[in-house]
Amino acid sequence: xxxxxxxxxGRLQIIGALLALLVVVFxxxxxxxxxxxxxxxxxxxxxxxxxxxxxxxxxxxxxxxDTAASSGFLAGAQEPASVQKGYRDDITTASELLVxxxxxxxxxxxSGRQIATINEKLPRYTGLVERARANNRQGLxxxxxxxxxxxxxxTQEILPAAEKLYASETARLDQDHExxxxxxxxxxxxxxxxxxxxxxxxxxxxxRTNRVFNHGLLAATAAATVVLLWLAVGHTxxxxxxxxxxxxxxxxxxxxxxxxxxSLKARASENLTLVARGAVLTEKKGDEPQKDQYEVDYQSHMxxxxxxxxxxxxxxxxxxxxxxxxxxxxxxxEWQYRHKSANATDKAGNYDDAVDKVIGDNASTGQTFDTxxxxxxxxxxxxxxxFTDSAKAGRGALFGLAIGALVLGLLGAVGAILGVNRRxxxxx
Amino acid sequence: MNTDATDTHxxxxxxxxxxxxxxxxxxxxxxxxxxxxxxxxxxxRGEARQAATxxxxxxxxxxxxxxxxxxxxxxxxxxxxxxxxxxxxxIVGIDQSSxxxxxxxxxxxxxxxxxxxxxxxxxxxxxxxxxxxxxRAIPTNQRVDALNTDTDSGVDLVVRTxxxxxxxxxxxxxxxxxxxAGQQILAPKDSGxxxxxxxxxxxxxxSADSTTAYDELVKNSFGAIFEDEDDGTPKxxxxxxxxxxxxxxxxxxxxxxxxIVTDNALAAGQAAQDPAVELVGEPxxxxxxxVAAKLGNDDLVRRVNQVLEExxxxxxDSPWMKSYDRWLKAGLPGIKGPPEAKYKD
Numbered sequence: 079x080x081x082x083x084x085x086x087x088g089r090l091q092i093i094g095a096l097l098a099l100l101v102v103v104f105x106x107x108x109x110x111x112x113x114x115x116x117x118x119x120x121x122x123x124x125x126x127x128x129x130x131x132x133x134x135x136x137x138x139x140x141x142x143x144d145t146a147a148s149s150g151f152l153a154g155a156q157e158p159a160s161v162q163k164g165y166r167d168d169i170t171t172a173s174e175l176l177v178x179x180x181x182x183x184x185x186x187x188x189s190g191r192q193i194a195t196i197n198e199k200l201p202r203y204t205g206l207v208e209r210a211r212a213n214n215r216q217g218l219x220x221x222x223x224x225x226x227x228x229x230x231x232x233t234q235e236i237l238p239a240a241e242k243l244y245a246s247e248t249a250r251l252d253q254d255h256e257x258x259x260x261x262x263x264x265x266x267x268x269x270x271x272x273x274x275x276x277x278x279x280x281x282x283x284x285x286r287t288n289r290v291f292n293h294g295l296l297a298a299t300a301a302a303t304v305v306l307l308w309l310a311v312g313h314t315x316x317x318x319x320x321x322x323x324x325x326x327x328x329x330x331x332x333x334x335x336x337x338x339x340x341s342l343k344a345r346a347s348e349n350l351t352l353v354a355r356g357a358v359l360t361e362k363k364g365d366e367p368q369k370d371q372y373e374v375d376y377q378s379h380m381x382x383x384x385x386x387x388x389x390x391x392x393x394x395x396x397x398x399x400x401x402x403x404x405x406x407x408x409x410x411x412e413w414q415y416r417h418k419s420a421n422a423t424d425k426a427g428n429y430d431d432a433v434d435k436v437i438g439d440n441a442s443t444g445q446t447f448d449t450x451x452x453x454x455x456x457x458x459x460x461x462x463x464x465f466t467d468s469a470k471a472g473r474g475a476l477f478g479l480a481i482g483a484l485v486l487g488l489l490g491a492v493g494a495i496l497g498v499n500r501r502x503x504x505x506x
Numbered sequence: 507m508n509t510d511a512t513d514t515h516x517x518x519x520x521x522x523x524x525x526x527x528x529x530x531x532x533x534x535x536x537x538x539x540x541x542x543x544x545x546x547x548x549x550x551r552g553e554a555r556q557a558a559t560x561x562x563x564x565x566x567x568x569x570x571x572x573x574x575x576x577x578x579x580x581x582x583x584x585x586x587x588x589x590x591x592x593x594x595x596x597i598v599g600i601d602q603s604s605x606x607x608x609x610x611x612x613x614x615x616x617x618x619x620x621x622x623x624x625x626x627x628x629x630x631x632x633x634x635x636x637x638x639x640x641x642r643a644i645p646t647n648q649r650v651d652a653l654n655t656d657t658d659s660g661v662d663l664v665v666r667t668x669x670x671x672x673x674x675x676x677x678x679x680x681x682x683x684x685x686x687a688g689q690q691i692l693a694p695k696d697s698g699x700x701x702x703x704x705x706x707x708x709x710x711x712x713s714a715d716s717t718t719a720y721d722e723l724v725k726n727s728f729g730a731i732f733e734d735e736d737d738g739t740p741k742x743x744x745x746x747x748x749x750x751x752x753x754x755x756x757x758x759x760x761x762x763x764x765x766i767v768t769d770n771a772l773a774a775g776q777a778a779q780d781p782a783v784e785l786v787g788e789p790x791x792x793x794x795x796x797v798a799a800k801l802g803n804d805d806l807v808r809r810v811n812q813v814l815e816e817x818x819x820x821x822x823d824s825p826w827m828k829s830y831d832r833w834l835k836a837g838l839p840g841i842k843g844p845p846e847a848k849y850k851d
Contacts, residue, residue, distance in 0.1 A: 154612045209759075217611050218779045219603045223752040227760075230744065355603050356645015357750040362716060368647050371749070427642020427652075427661070429602060430615060 087505045093279055094498030097295070098491040100272040101302055105487015108265035108309050113480040118257035119316065119473035122323070126251040127465065129182060133247040134335045136175045136196070137240040141342035143168035144232040147207045148349035149444065151225050152437050155215045169204060179243070192243035199236050203228055222353045229350060233343065248332065255324055258472070259317050262309060269306035276302060276494070283501065294497020301490030305483045312479050319472030327465025330393045334461060337386035337406070338454045344379035345447045347372045348417060352424065352433055373421070383410055390457065399460050406453035413446035570672030574794045575850035576682045577804055579812040584805020587632060590662060595638045596629040599652045599661035602643040605775035606833040607667050610643065617641050623829040624684060624797070624817065625665045631813045650677045653800045662806065664798040667771060671793070679803060680796035681810040682847035684817070687771035688789025689719050694758070694782055699765050701787015706730040709764040712754035715747050718791060719767040755780060771795070774837030785838065794845060811847065818844040
């Protein structure tokens, strides 16, 4: 080696080997890093985001089932068929999605444990609802007590588990997202080094031979430049798109899902105010008069709904996204207004009128709730589309880069060797 | 309905023999012990209990003795009666979810029960027809407010299983007592629990939050388990102490508790909804229900007391007994008549 380094052909051989190695390494490192980013982006699109959406749907269906159960109950012994169907559909959706979620989740993980909790408690919940219905049909007030017990199980045990499941699936999505957006530092550094050494070798060649171009080295430089640019531009585009998916899609989805849950909980509490009839009061605090627990719950859920909607309005980045959010906001205001009137009617002792103002067909709070729910569904659909489009574009920006970098790296190395060999042949 | 209910509870099918044996034993025991236990209750525990329960409020409000004493009955009209007559109907605050007392049947949407019968009797007396009445369903925590407000939600009277006590006597004017209730044990028929006694030892006993029932268990639980682990925290599962007395029956049917301590008048409503439970032992406290009016509406209170005088009169044929037979006797047997009226003037 030392002997070889003392003669020019020897030096050329070393330089050739070094150049070839650097270019191959550059290609390989780029390929490796990009494959990693690509698979993370692919996970975002194909796995973690859908799972997070599934978790959100489980959460939503469960809350919606509870709302439907209380609405049907309030309607009297004979529940409207549509409400009964709504309840059944919600329970079916939740059960099916739980199976889906379980199949892609390790049962010992946090998500797995939450799924187990929900699976264990859901049959108990439906059992309580059926007992509530059976008693209500017989005209026994015990039905209302069963319904309240079911609601308690849902809000205190099942929904928190669903919320945790959603949170942990969303955390997994965020992690995949971070992984996909991480700069390919090693690839970029290897590219700069390879190009630098190539430039040095060509300058050296020029100084010694006075020949400006060596085709082989030029080809190697071109290959390395293409890979570096592709990497830099491709990944920048991917980052921009993924960021877009995150800020425009996922962030909106999160607050919209929160809004939907709050509206469902508020609706269930509103119904229960009329089912419980003051049977459940807030905890005694000093001399303060105790309030109706469900009315207090309704107010706090409505506040949360208002806050989530105002956040969603700020996050909405286009007209299609903003329109449903603004309709939902308007409906929420109307809902509160109508609730006040229903509440006053109830307080005045006109129970039947109050019930009509809550579940009736004419200017009821139920109608405003339905509007809120429909508009939120529209908004969620839109943001989900935005997310998927952006995330797919981000993943697309990295498409072919891994294999391309590898091939170009090899080609560049061949070019470097050919170029150096051409000089070497002059010594024979 | 009977068998349906027991089937859904998943009790073993061999239960029926158990019931029969238990019933025979219980019957024999009752027959032999009846005179003794009656005497025992009246002379010792009943009186002692009553003294004990009255001692507690008395410590806070020394000037309140026998709050069930009311204004002397009279038929004379006054400003309140005139106002009601001018209006043409009586407005009464009632409960609509207390079975057999004031309950809105969801199928017929009519309100009925022992309290409702009494309210209609008052309306008939003042205005001539049981239909000259408007019922306002009010929750428990609105009873006092509903009497004191002048807005649309105001009521002339509250007839809503309202216990007469010293604290409330400062906020509303009560009629004479129209019902005597007491805390008692409600348990499944074959449970082996015999009353508020040692048979509760080790049993899970349910009571509603901040009620006399709970306070009595704190004083003496006979070794029963009656407090949830996380009471008073958001983790509270509301199994042994629950928001409402009816919730106890839910827990009992779900097999989460063994017995219930509650007001026997309300328990009658519970027993009417579940033929598998019954009141056991004797009441161990004494409280009175009264019709409440706004403080100062003396003419109305006197008129209600007059109505009650007539309502109670007639022995077994009195309107009171008829209403009792219709609504309460099945769940709360053994009552011979209404409590006696006591006046303070």
